[in-house]
Amino acid sequence: MRIGVDIGGVIIQQVDRLYPIETTAQGTERADEADQDTSLLEDFRRTPPMPGVFDALATVVSEVFGEHVHLVSKCGERVEQRSRLWLAHHDFYRRTGIAADNVHFCRTREAKAPIAAALGLTHFVDDRLEVLSYLDTVPNRFLFRPREHEVRSHRRHLASVHRVESWPELVTLIGERTSATG
Template sequence: MNTNAAPRLGIDFGRVIQGGALPSGAADTAFLGGDLAAALASPATAGAFAELPGLVELFGGRAWIISKCGDSVRRKTLAWLDHHDFYGRTGLPRGNVRFCRKRADKAGHCRELGITHMIDDRADVHRALLGIVPHRYLFGPQKAPAPDWAEHVAGWPEAAAAIRLSLQPPA
């Protein structure tokens, strides 16, 4: 398990940074179609731009986006990050974006990067991170209760608070 002296943050992209519910309450599926303009116009998840700058600073810039996708969505993701000035607004280094083809492959990136805290909306990703990432945050609405090996966080304010609490020295 990663127990680095310097904590490192991993963040999923889809439905965590981008693609939460639209104002209408419908799911944002702009990245699934072929329209780049629709993908670029899709909003950030509520609270992402409010909380990420402080978290990136708290982690000393040791934060990475780790996303599962194919080539088309990878291109749209990188374009979305630029279009929304993500790097400038959050402080996350431009080179700290990783992609893989399968959700379970995020474990390899987390191991290689020494990720200590991971935010992802999929329980199967967190299952793959058991024994690798000590602090796992299951983000957003879930269809089933969170397993006991992941901490459920409803959104960005809760995720940021839980992460800050995990970094407090023991009393």
């Protein structure tokens, strides 16, 4: 078993969700950053992690996936560099047990699919339903704290994912699914 985990919105909190500036009938969101996978504070190292992420990832490494935990993120070069620095600044690799060599970046959402296939991923966690819709080779897909407008846009793919709202919930679900299969 192998798992892929997105970074922005799954490991690192997105600033536009922490400090929304625009209110709509559907909730609060910053329209100018709605399409970005990672939206960091200006001093990006201070952007907070998702609650419970370090312990949760350490658990899935030690109890389920071992060395087969990969980070797969879509972003531009600038955000890639900042994401790598954020991970190092937060001592991510030591705290989770994930190898630094298991971090993969791509420039389009669709490009996550060939990465997932090449790595033989059996599980994937992303905050975008659109991304999960491309991952045909991944049988276990988890939609993590999605934005409602994005879910509405891609709702036809909801039946193929498990929606979760927190890291503890995700760890429990992964545990249940992996113990049921083997």
